[in-house]
Amino acid sequence: MAGLTIATFLAGIMMIIMGLLRFGDLIKFIPKTITVGFTLGIAVGIFVGQLKDFFGLSMGAVPAEFVEKMVAYAQHLNTIHWPTLMIGMIALLIQIFWPRVSQKIPGSLVAIIVTTAIVGFGHLSVKTIGDLYTIKAGLPTFTMPELSFGLVRQMISPAFTIAILASIESLLSCVVSDGMIGSHHRSNAELVGQGVGNMMSALFGGIPATGAIARTAANVKNGGRTPIAGMTHAVTLLLILLFLMPYASLIPMSCLAAILIMVAYNMSGWRTFVHMLKKAPKSDIAVLVITLVLTVFFDLVVAIEFGMVLAAFLFLKRMSDVAAVRQWVDKDSLDDAELSENTDLKHVPSNTVVYEIFGSLFFGAANDFLNFNHEEGKNVLILRMRNVPAMDISGLEALEETLEICQKRGMTLILSHVNKQPYHVMEKAGFVEKVGQENLCENIDASLKRAASLAK
Template identity: 30%
Template sequence: MNILKFIPILDTLRHYNKSDFKFDLTAALTVAVVALPQTMAYAMIAGVHPAYGLYSGIVLTILASSFGSSNQLATGPTNAICLLIAAYMVPFVGQDNFFANLFLLTFMVGAIQFAMGVFRLGSLVNYVSHAVIVGFTAGAGIIIAMGQLNNLLGVKLPGGHLSSIDKVVICFQSLDKMNYTAFGIGLFTIAVIILCKKISKNIPGALLGVVFSVILVVALDLEKYGVKIVGEIPKAIPPLSMPNFSLSAVSDLSAGALVIAIIGLVEAVSISKAIASQTQQKINPNQEFIGQGIANMGGSFFSCIAGSGSFTRSAITFQNGGRTRLTGVLVGFIILIVLFFFAPYAKYIPNASLAGVIMVVAYSMIDKKAMVKVLKTNRNDAVVLLVTMLTTIFAPELEYAIYAGVALSLLLYLKDSGVASVRTLAPIQASDGRFVEREINGEKNTAEAQSISIIQLEGNLYFGSASDLEKKLSEAYNDSKVYLIRFKGGAIIDITALEVIESFINRAMGDGRRIILSGVTPKLHKMLDKMHIIHHVGEENIFMEDDEVFASSGKALDEASSFVRKISYNVQEKAVQI
């Protein structure tokens, strides 16, 4: 049974619910329809023949779905990855070993990803917060729609790489040249999808919209009206290939492989987590790393270019009801079947119809409820969401949005964690040692607390909060005879914070005040001993953390009260003698 842990598809098949098959098949058919032209286009971005995009759409999708963690993640060629491939393969263009080096790059990307999964580095993606995911998803939906506007309007774009913003600008500048027939087909597809959803969520609206569009193109010969179609699709299975495992090639491609591997993992896991936030599936980042690694390593021997999770195809999988990882496996086999038997018919798929499908998907990717919740609940998260979304839309590369969101999240966290939680406790005269908590606010102590000051230090205290800790301890200093420093819930206390506490202790003892420490954990006691604070304060003034709530502080308070009474008695005795 251990093998099921490492090959998730076996576990899926072992417990597969037959009622899920119609949903998985419907989603797979819809994704395959979009994947056919999309993978071909991405291959062209990578600078290779469209057939290599189809090979990747078959092999990578099957392997990643079989070994990955997400049920809905659709793996294959993506825009960002293909752009990077083109950039790092420029030195090899025109050489006889171009494709051998290309497949080596694919293998190296997979090997790095696989190694990161094996060494359990998947926890790194935990630094991608929910606000980042919501903002990234919304931004991605917007740029996907922007990128398809020209296909929806039937506007021809100039050659070369264009950003989504460039495409939108050119589209608006070329409205007088738009193809109304193509625009009509796109709107017709959108209308079919919306209508089907209103009738029943189980009706494959996207698939029906594309099929009806193909019928219209063939029956009315819409090509003569300038409606662009997918065109000829090569009939072939992914051919075997052999990467160029020479040391010089490995050295030349190592930097590019590392960049592509990391960006691919960020994309794949971010997409998986975005969808899982709605499906409630628990994503295992390490397993996803392994799945992506196996897909790329295996794909390198079947003429595949490196790939990652596709936001568009993954969203289509989710929106069209795909329930298990079998959806991705079916997508790969459907593309293979199309290449064999249905290429003559698939070539009539109009680009405008596909643009309509993607427009609906892009709109659904913007989780309005989640955005409102984040924007209303926490100011820091709201800032992170908006920055991530805007960076996704306007940054030249998609991965910059994740980097910006994560960096901003960490900066805001560090800013908040730089505040030390220091509170005073005014003791109530009760036998059980109960306390009423009162924040330090610069006021003088009440009559009850003039003799004993109880200072409570909460949470993590480290170098980032040391300055604030020093300030608040200074404000807490008064004319009390005893300072009872209580540690509460301190998971982390570093040497910088301890030096601030030590300085406060030295000041108080230098003024003849007594210091008592309570709630001391064994770990903290060891640190205090190494800094000689225990020796300075005295072991009798250290009260260890007790399992009973407030027990340690209660004992410490009794000791402090006894000390104050003793001082008062001595003062009275001296007064009588005088």
């Protein structure tokens, strides 16, 4: 237990550091296809996890894995406890129809009160929280584990794992709530807050805690929109812990299952999922479905990791596909009809060939930029780079090879309209010096003028 306490405390410190270093901003790089997929996957997991209590199945511990869980349910369908199912259905119907009566009082609260009263006054043999769990009123005691350098060093690796997983799940909860209420969370503040919470939890014997998507969705569905809702939630739990635990033990388990089933439905975002299946590109659909399947059959961490890798590869493929190199055509070589359709063409000196590059010059597309046609009588090659927003080392190597080819053929390489990021890469690698500052021109007009001056 001392190891878990130390690991949780260290994880809290790490989360605070990540928040202060603004690591929370990285959550924006998770694509919508992944958030929609794992949200629906979590909803499916929550729904399936409540079936035992909702139907009152007489079975042992529910298996952790999805397939084994469904097999176990199927094997025990003949053990359905009908009074339990009736209470669950009543709780479900109250949550569905109560909003038509009142929007101010949550339907889940009404369902708890009504079903608890029915079970209590009707003396129904329905499992309650108190029947399955031992709960006591009062605050947990302050716990300070015995510290040793060896134990702390041993717990650093588990603490880092806890911090990463807790950060991911908490921030993903924020992303889900953003989608439900149309707002924007503060990722770094969330990490700091979760870090402080985990540090305090460890000192009172608690286990690592994260922002939970199910509770967040329930909060939003019942009107929560601001941090006050979370604070109210915490205070309410504290009051229940101190004064109402004997009454909480009377709540039917099937009622809680019905509440979580409604939470799963409300958070699932199935309409968005179906819309994406109909409208999104095939590559996005692949990420969407794979993330859903991995979340259901494995877990959230595997789904996020695989989904991010797949999304990254598909993004690189798209960037590579849209990248292109096009050769300019001199307007003097066109007839009147073609000129009328290409009014923005410029006169290209007879000693010059011009290529325009479109798209980022990176490793996924760099090889396509080496296929320049060599024409007799040309001693200048202009590369127009105004549509190249970014470049990596592979793109730089492609330019260096192009420069070497030009030098072997007695040609001068001129770069036109180089943007800030590619220029920084070239300058840092010494490529600007190799090309010559005079051969880096501000725009195409200056490049053509420079090329004309090099005519033999």
